[in-house]
Every structure is written in structure tokens, then in C-alpha cells.
Amino acid sequence: MSRLLLRGGRLVDPASRHDGTADVLVEDGRVVEVGSGLDGTGAEVVDCDGLVVCPGLVDLHVHLREPGREDAETIETGSRAAALGGYTAVCPMPNTDPVADNAGVVEMVAARGREVGLVEVFPVGAVTLGQRGSELAELGAMARSAARVDCFSDDGRPIREARLLRLALEYARAFDAVIADHAEDASLTDGAQMHEGEVSAMLGLAGWPAAAEEMVVARDLLLAELTGGRLHLCHVSTAGAVEVVRAARARGVRVTAEAAPHHFTLTDEAARSYDPVFKVNPPLREKADVEAVRLGLADGTLDAIATDHAPHAREDKEVEWATAPPGMLGLETALAVTLTELVEPGYLDLAVAVERLTVGPARCRRVSGHGGPVAPGAPANLAVFDPAAVWTVDRARLASRARNTPFHGRQLRGRVVHTLLRGVFTVCDGQATR
Amino acid sequence: MQKHLLSAGDLTAGDIARVLDTAAHLAKVTDRAIKKVPTLRGRTVCNLFFEDSTRTRISFELAAKRLSADVINFSAKGSSVSKGESLKDTAITLEAMGVDAIVIRHGASGAPWRLAEWVQAVVVNAGDGTHEHPTQALLDLYTMRQRFPSFDGLKVAIVGDVLHSRVARSNVLALTTMGAEVTLVAPPTLLPARVETWGVAVSYDLDAVLPKQDVAMMLRVQLERQRAGFFPSLREYARLYGLDGRRLDAMADHAIVMHPGPMNRGVEIAAEVADSIERSVIADQVANGISVRMALLYLLLGGPEVTT
């Protein structure tokens, strides 16, 4: 059925500043009309009364683990998890095996995403060869490839040398591409297991001071200013970092920044259980940092919510803290966590929350066709969710191959009902269509 | 008392007093012709040691045997490279074997907490990474109690690499629970973050602190800390923070020196001081260690099984 009418939902479309009841008519994969009382003849009518209709969510930062660690996740299982979370576009990071530092790998990842067909995959290419931090990868080849990469990152690793980051920021200007940096001073975090603070001191775990992130954020901002390049900051987690970004923005520095749901919800207290499901880089921080991230998302200092979805094989996380790899799942819970932890307590209203999950991230790089506006001619990449539905996260029932969600057992409000990718249901009535 | 002994912070003042009182009674078992009581007959205690420690392991083994329990020793040097599969798989195996208690020493902070998730047995932390060593703290408190009538207001200085010391953390917890006044003395680089929230005094000046103390607990300084740059040289460390003859003389007459062992002569303790105190320190450790561990095993295993 190529004609679809989403009737009577609350259409929240930040890109067109729309927030109100509206019908959306979709045909042949595109939005054809938005209005009230639209004629549904010949269309499959989907009743959206009581539900929110918005652009499909965009995740700037995920790890799909394919190629190389298909035991933890594949492009298929990750895409399914994304669709169930209301996402229609995801940006997988290049720290795969082999590393996505050349046209071949990025094209393979994008093609596999198309083949699976549950989300649109926009690969992120590596900045340096093998992410080793010493030589630039062929950014041009990746940018001109079929994958059309316009965002590069060595995520997982910091770019240690300022000189190299400077070169990357400058060189990427030729392709109008973004360099997304994982800000961490490796010399201060050597051997670190969690955030450095009162909790780490009591738990006997080496700590990662907030300053190790803030120093590098400050450095990166200065280099962005110097080079005129496009800088994006991954997973901002500290109050100090938010502050530095806010000040740089005010000075007119061109930068975008993201924060992950776990960084605006959980604190380092979670580590007391020694369960490595709470081990992540950057680590869970203190209450004041969580508050600052929330306020940063509220005032737009932080442009996007990005999950940093990091699946790990079950046995990899069922070990002692020190041995476990860092990382948490995020795709299937991001929307609900945002609604529960930011909208419900009043940090953001719903429209702003949707903005940070859709057009905000889409604009950090070129995620074209996603994030809105929901307007005639636009590809029908949409999500429909029930903002009032209450559910409890059960790690055994996630679509992701992995189970390392820090939200297991948590009650959340907000649940995806339908997701549409180019007008086709990828999720219908809360179930993936394939 | 809680089901497991994972952290000294899990013990109330009442729990600690109970352990120490029971240990005092059980100490007499060693003096008998038959050095055994039938109390834990038919129970199995497993020593699961991922780090070498002959002394602690033997102490637990003797404690269990004196209570007529059966003991199995599992010595596994798990490395971080092996993904820790040794711990969970081992736990499942021990669980299937039906052991009643697992005494675990592991190089990773928090390992006993993970083990407790995977087994029904009682878990006793015999030292986890740089985190805690609660039975050591209990035996240290027992030693102190033999010489001082009360912990209330007792002045205890813990000197040395507090940052990496599990003995220090457990002692701070147990001593503050019992009302002692603890002072940590170390170079700033070897003190944990936010240590001022621990309910202790902090000083960088050993000479200023030492004369007022009832107990001076000297922590072992590992050589790799100097290599990692926490202090410029062993010589400087010894000069500023080592217990030498001069400092020993400056201590009050009634004051005692303790050391969790083994001693690094010439670093935290000068050679001549070590010679004169080593024997009594070690003797206390050995005898008291067995009594305290007997008391713990009795109190943890002597009641009905707690299923979690």
C-alpha cells in the first residue's frame, strides 16, 4: 500500500516549528500533505489519536560492530534496535575491524544498511589510518565514495596530537566535512576505570578526572577557531566542558556538540555495584555534571542527543570491572529516557526534546532526508510514539544482540508505536516488521 | 551480620565487637591439645586465590580446619587478557560443587561483588585490587584491642600509600565505625581524591603527627609507585615518610607499630627498626589472623543458610 494517512496525532516538527494536531498524508515514500481533516480515501489510515508524530530520530553516534564484532551486534540487529527506538538514520563509528578508514569499508557498511533496510546508515569515517592517530586517512576518497562520508572521527580514541587535529580540521574543509572528536587527555586517564571523585576513591578504582575531558574540549575549540573547520564534540559529559562550549559559542566559534542519555541520567554512584554495565567512556559523572548536561541540552549549548550505542558480547561484560570494555546500549531507550528524565521534570519541553533527537543532530552533519521538516516532498522518515505509555526496560527483550543496557529494570515513560522509513513501516504497533 | 563479608563498611560497631569477642574465645583453641572444634563439620570452604598470598591463604585454611570444615584451594592466576572468564566460569563450577563459603583474593577491585552475584555460597573478601581487605582490618583491630582498652578516641596514624592500599581503606572504615581518631599521613600524590570526606584527619608531615599517636600503621610502598612517578625517589620517600629509629623514639611509650607485611626495609621502615619490631608484629599477625578468621567463619557460616 503506497498511500498512508497518519491521522489525528500531535505533529511535533521542530524544523517547521509545528506543534499541534495534524494529519500527515504519505504516498510513494514521500510526504504529500500536512493539514487537518485530510482525505484518507485509498490510503491505509493509521489512527494517531493521543500519539506524537515526529520526524524519524537521528543518532549521530552509534557502534554497529560490523565488520569484526558481529557477536556483539550486526548492522541488521543494530538497525532493528534503532528502528524500535524510533530512529530512521544512524551514524556508525569507524572503530570496526577492519577500521572504516577507506572507501571500501564505508561503502560496505552503507550498502549493508541499505540491504537490511530498517534505517538509513550514514557511516562515519576514521580521521587517521587505523585510528592510530599518526597519519590522516583518505578523507577525500571516503567523502567521494558511494557512502558520501561527511563526518570523520577516531571515536573511542582521542586524537592526541593537536597538530594532527588541526590538519584534519583544515583538510576536511575541502569536503565540507565535520571532524568529531572524542575529547580525552590520555596521559591523565591512563589506567582509569571510572570518573575520578569521591566514589572512585572509596571503590579503589583509578579515576578519570573531569579536567581530562575539559582540557581537550578547550584545545579542540581553539583549533576549530584557528582553522575555521567544522568541529563536533562527541559525548560531552562534564559541567566544565558544557561551560567551555557555551563560552566558545558565544564567541562565535563554529562547533556542534552531543550528549548521551546516560550522561544526563546516571551518576558515578552506579559504579558502587561494580557491575560493568555502568562502565563507559567518558565515565558516568557526578550530579552537578548531570545537571549541567541537562541545562546544556535545554539552552542549546548541546545540539544533539546521541546514544553512543555500544553493544558488547554478554560474556565481555560479565566480568570484573577492570577487565570489562566500556560502553552501554542506547538505541531502544533513548527516546523514553529523554521523555522521562528531561521532559517530564521540565528541563525541556517536548518540542525541544524532539528537536535534539531529530533536526538538531541532522544539522551537525549532512543527514539529508531525515530530521524534518515534515512537509510536502520530503521523504517520509517518521516516528510515532505514545508519550504516556509506561514500560519497564527488560534487557532480555531488546532487539540488540547485546544486553548491556544500564536501564534494565527501570520504568520509563514514552514508547515508540510506529517507525516509517521512506513511507514503509519498519516498526508497526511496537514490533519490528522484519 | 550480612550474608557476605565484602567490605569493612558492611560491619556495624556491634558486628565488629562480636567478631573480636568471639575471636578472643576461639584463640584458646590453639592452646589445646586438640586444636579443633566440630562446629563447621561437613561444611566446605574454598580458597579462591587469583593473587599469590601464602600467608593469608594458610591463615584461612587453618581457621577453617580448626572449625572442622573441609578446605579446597583453588589457585588461579587470572590475567586481564583472559577476559576474566576464569572468574565466572569458576564461580559456576564451585556453585555446582556445593561449597558453603568462598574466600576470594583477586587483583580487580570489586571482584568479590561480582562473585556474590553468581553464587549462593557465602563470599569472604580476602583482598580485592586496591579496594578492601576487611579480614586484615579486623585482625588489626584485634591486635589493637589486645593493648588498648577501647577504640573510642584511640589515635591511629596510617602512613604511606593510602591511594593503592586496600588495608588502609578497610582499616579507615572499621576504625571510624569504632570511634577511633584516624590520621592519614602520605605525600599528596598517594592520597585518594576527596579523602577529606572519609572522616579522617590528613597530614603530609609524619614528624608532627607521630608523637601523638597510640598506633602507627606503616603501609607497604610498592616499588612500581616510584616508577610511576608518585614520588621522586625511594630515598626521599624514606626520608619524609619512613619509620626510622629517631621517629620510633619520638613515639609515646605506650604506642605500637603495626605493618600489614611484608616489610620493605629501607623504604617505609628502616632496617634497624624492622629488625626490632618485626618478630612481634608478625607473631601478632599470624596468631590473631587465625583467631579472627575462625570467628568470622563461625559467624558467617554458623547460622541458617541465607538464599539470595
Place this chain on the structure above:
Amino acid sequence: MSGPAMVLDGADVHRALVRIAHEIVERNKGTDGLVVVGIHTRGVPLARRLAGKLEEIEGRPVPAGALDVAMYRDDIGMRPPQATHDTELPFELAGMVVVLVDDVLYTGRTVRAALDALTDFGRPRAIQLAVLVDRGHRELPLRADYVGKNLPTAPDQAVRVLLDETDGSDGVVIEEPTTKAVAS
């Protein structure tokens, strides 16, 4: 629901101890080679008093000791771990007659534990048992050699011996159950 009923008062307790002491002397033809060992808790002060009475009668001191049986109980693992006390046996057991002393003889399990504990310390020539109260309901084939008072009781009643040293006054009371009682 009646309150505790005193079945022996201080004077009764005293007379019972005096009589037991005489019986011990008579049966053992004196106190030579005899020691008195009290089972914690109230057996201990009773043993000391008995030792004192024996000394009054025979004119020579009789050693008294204390025995803690917590480690020898047969219900380890069935109830929370019991508090421990000091065992003091400042004499050789070999060749001695040990008079074990306890306040109440009931199921007999405490005495059994005491016999095991005692034999881990040495091999007495003989062991005799003196109790202030025998309340019946034996669960093991044990009996006392010297009994202060035989008190038939129902299993759900509680028998309490009060002693000056531990409770401020002497006496034996029976408590009726207020709720469904559990035999201990």
C-alpha cells in the same frame, strides 16, 4: 495468660545446693581428685557456689572451671550463631572426676555438647552431672546424678533460673506461654 510463677525461692535454691554438695561428697567419698565445671552461662556461678560449699564441708579447696559449648552444639546451622564465652579449665582432666554443673536439664542436648567439649580437653576418670532443675522431656539417653528439684513441665512452658550473680536474686520461675511457644 498468667505471669511467671516462682516455684523455688532464694532459700530453696540455697538448700538444694547444700544438699547436692553433701550428695557429691557422699558419693565420691570426699572431694579428693574432684573438680567442678560449670556450663555457660548460669552453670558457671552455680559451679562456683558448689565448689565453695564443697570446700566448707571438706575443709579443702575444690577447683572450679567454666565450659563454653557454643562450638559443640548440634544445632549449628539451624539458628543464628550463638554468642561464645571463655572456657577456663585451669587443671588437668586426666584421672579427675568432673562434676558438670548446669542450671536446667531439659532435652539433654546441652549436656551432650558439654561431654564432647570436655573430652576434647582430656580424659577424666569419670563425669557426673549436677543440675539445679530437671524439667523432663529428654531427647537423648542422659540423666543427672544430682538434681536440686524435679519439675514436671509442659514443653511450651519456659523454666528460668535466676541467680544473684547474673540476675540480681535467686529463684526458679515457670513462665506460661503467651503465644504458641517454641521448645528450645
